[in-house]
Amino acid sequence: MTDFKSLEKDIDYYFNDKQLLLQALTHKSHKIGPDNERLEFLGDAVLDLVVGELLFYEFPQSTEGNLSKMRAGVVSEKGFMKLAQSINLGHYLYISQSEEQNQGRNKPSILSNAFEALMGAVYLESGLEDVRRIVKILLEKVYPNRDFQSLSLDYKTSVQELSQAQFFEIPTYELVSESGPDHCKEFEMILLIRGKQYARARGKSKKDAQQKCAQIAYEKLKKD
Amino acid sequence: MTDFKSLEKDIDYYFNDKQLLLQALTHKSHKIGPDNERLEFLGDAVLDLVVGELLFYEFPQSTEGNLSKMRAGVVSEKGFMKLAQSINLGHYLYISQSEEQNQGRNKPSILSNAFEALMGAVYLESGLEDVRRIVKILLEKVYPNRDFQSLSLDYKTSVQELSQAQFFEIPTYELVSESGPDHCKEFEMILLIRGKQYARARGKSKKDAQQKCAQIAYEKLKKD
Known part of the structure; x- marks a missing residue:
């Protein structure tokens, strides 16, 4: 089993249930054990809320339309890929041989989905507060100057x-x-x-x- | 000021901050006071998560694809309108005269958005647990027999x-x-x-x- 300590250190969260972490890192192409698709379903919604809420408080004067545009920039495939890359998530994934040869560890869709699944797993194990804390840290790292332009790309x-x-x-x-x-x-x-x-x-x-x-x-x- | 007690009774939640409740009920056509659009932004994401999570636990065997279809049915404009109607939400809304004449209290988009805003307001004041409790009650009422077909409309x-x-x-x-x-x-x-x-x-x-x-x-x- 790969050593996940550096990943856990990067998100400053240590899983009690290592099987859950393992599942979050398992792409559907890897045919052994449960894959991360259901966790991704959950994580997707958790991230929408956590990112939306951070923007809601950070931009008290923004209209709903501009909040939506900023959120759409951050919670996009490209946005999550950046967050995934900031913790070197590709390195830890379980993917098939053919995905491996196909540069799967660097694919935006695979990275983005795995990031959602990872946050879904944190949520499942310990709730919203820990996801909020992790996402705050990563957003600070990836978007040091947060304004409408850098977030929304509009x-x-x-x-x-x-x-x-x-x-x-x-x-x-x-x-x-x-x-x-x-x-x-x-x-x-x-x-x-x-x-x-x-x-x-x-x-x-x-x-x-x-x-x-x-x-x-x-x-x-x-x-x- | 309208009496909101029966609405609060229907959702079994009593707001500490009545101004927040008022804002959740204020459609943007009503030009007095802050409208409910930012709360709707928040509520939309809160509901995605709460509904997604309920389905995640209720259908442990469902694939991510089928979970998504069921969620899409419930969190749609039509789905939220049903939940809004179950608590007679249209009755309490602040809308302009012209929306009033235009059957605004029965419009799916206005009802659905106000329902999202109301849940956003509950979340803001007291967190996820209360939204979860309310949504559970309303889903039981509106979808007594929950299966893939009745939820997804697919x-x-x-x-x-x-x-x-x-x-x-x-x-x-x-x-x-x-x-x-x-x-x-x-x-x-x-x-x-x-x-x-x-x-x-x-x-x-x-x-x-x-x-x-x-x-x-x-x-x-x-x-x-």
């Missing part, structure tokens, strides 16, 4: 807020050109504030091009 | 399980006809088990027609 909303604060106006987006055949069109858009162009970008959809424009403009306005 | 999965148990075979679906112009097509499908037709139904999509077939076949097989 540049359109962020640049809108900056623009409103600096210019008392929101940005507008204009389509400059559309090219390519139907099945792989490309869109080029610009972002304007008070008629002045702040960004130009191409994307596979208008939305995609807008997000890219927003990111460029966000970096510019942030410097001002 | 007839396709249910009929598949019945068919497998009775005939050792899963049902197949066949498209019989397609009619109507592109923007409002209609599909007619049949459901077969061992080549015998058990149902025929029309729908706006193949999936929709399949679910209707499944419901008809489910009722037939259930009688056998």
Whole structure:
């Protein structure tokens, strides 16, 4: 049996029931013993609540819409992968030989699901308070500067807020050109504030091009 | 101020902070005082966890996929509306005049959101244990016979399980006809088990027609 002490040390939680920990680390491809899918089901909801609650208290002025966007950024596959990587979770997983060869230990979906399962297992054994404590520690580590932008990854909303604060106006987006055949069109858009162009970008959809424009403009306005 | 005693009696929880209860009952159309949207954000996650956990313990043999389907049925707008109606929640809401005229007290989205906000408020004031207790009481009342079908509303999965148990075979679906112009097509499908037709139904999509077939076949097989 692998030594889990360093994992337990990293989350500062020591399982009484080592079988439960083992189950949380067992991917469904590993055909021996119960896998972590039911624990993942539980952990998913536990994390939604714990992360939502932390944001609820940390951003007392945020609207429900912005809280949802921030939570969606953190509790996404990409967000949980970051938390999983911060405790080197891939190293401890039980996965099949073929997943092993397929870079399974680094796959976002496998890492993210295992992180949910691990938190589900902590919840099952000792309740919400310990999950809250662990998640707080990991969020501090992975998102040292927590603001709307770094959490939500939503540049359109962020640049809108900056623009409103600096210019008392929101940005507008204009389509400059559309090219390519139907099945792989490309869109080029610009972002304007008070008629002045702040960004130009191409994307596979208008939305995609807008997000890219927003990111460029966000970096510019942030410097001002 | 309305008298909330009968509502508090129905959920067997008495708020210390009556302002918090008031906020949970305030729809955003009512422009006086803080509305219930942030509480709804919290309550949504609390309910996901509490309902998920109850199912986790009640169905120890269910896969993650079936647990998710059952939870999705209960924590849906329709599911929460049923719970809200069971405590006559619409009666207590603060909504605008125009929502009032617009049957706002009976709208699924307003009722469902207010129910989430109410549970968010209980959680905020006194934690998970009280929400768990209340939700248990309401689920017993609204879903006295809890099984996969009544919770998930997923007839396709249910009929598949019945068919497998009775005939050792899963049902197949066949498209019989397609009619109507592109923007409002209609599909007619049949459901077969061992080549015998058990149902025929029309729908706006193949999936929709399949679910209707499944419901008809489910009722037939259930009688056998």
